[in-house]
Amino acid sequence: MAGAALLVLAGLLLRTRADLGVMTDITLGFGQALDHCREESGLTQEKMEEFFHFWSEDFKLEARELGCALRCMSAHFNLITDVNSMHHANAEKFVKSFPNGEVLAEQLIGFLHECERRHHAEADACFRVLHMAACFRDACRHARLAPTMEMLLAEFIMQAET
Numbered sequence: 001m002a003g004a005a006l007l008v009l010a011g012l013l014l015r016t017r018a019d020l021g022v023m024t025d026i027t028l029g030f031g032q033a034l035d036h037c038r039e040e041s042g043l044t045q046e047k048m049e050e051f052f053h054f055w056s057e058d059f060k061l062e063a064r065e066l067g068c069a070l071r072c073m074s075a076h077f078n079l080i081t082d083v084n085s086m087h088h089a090n091a092e093k094f095v096k097s098f099p100n101g102e103v104l105a106e107q108l109i110g111f112l113h114e115c116e117r118r119h120h121a122e123a124d125a126c127f128r129v130l131h132m133a134a135c136f137r138d139a140c141r142h143a144r145l146a147p148t149m150e151m152l153l154a155e156f157i158m159q160a161e162t
Contacts, residue, residue, distance in 0.1 A: 023140065024147040025098040026108075027055070030073060037072035041065050041126075055137065055146045067130025074129065084125045086116050104145070111139040 031051065038048055042065050050066070053059040061067075074080045078090045091112060095105040115135035122128035140146045 019104055019145055020147050022098060022100050022104050023145050024152055026095060026101065026104075027147055027152060029098060030077070030094075033073040033076035034069065036076055037069050040072050041068035043069050052152070053149070054133075055141075055152070056149060057141075061130050061134040061137070064124070064126050064130065067124075067126035067128070067133070070133050071126055071129040080129075084128065086112055088113065107143065107145075108140075111136050111143075115139065 034048060034051060037043075047063060047065060047069075050059070050063075051069075054061075071080065071084070074086075077094055079087055079094060081087050088109060092105050092109050095101045095108050112132070115132040118135055119128050119131040122131060137146065
């Protein structure tokens, strides 16, 4: 009986690691648009560097220009429509474009849909995206899907070496 419990626990730990790996890939993939969007959103070098701390507990999503950058990055990957709503089909394709992305696609799109619903009344598109991003980050943290800084840096270094 104890052996079966250990196998279940080991399976859960492996799945959690796999899910975090997918989230790390998605985060770094989405981040590739940051350079493209820097000028358009008015980001300073300091604000750009803040993006590396997106998943950390003490990082505050408050600056409007961060929302503008996130909006631009979303548009770069065709994740939002002309009326600044999330393009659900494209968002799902984006998540599924990463190795094992299909494992988390439904859950992540659900988080995004709920966050969009909560903040749809925000008139300013940059603030709406900023608040949606904070909501999404909190949902991912709660579901234990937020990658650690160490995971992101390790993957970033591995990608840079190839």
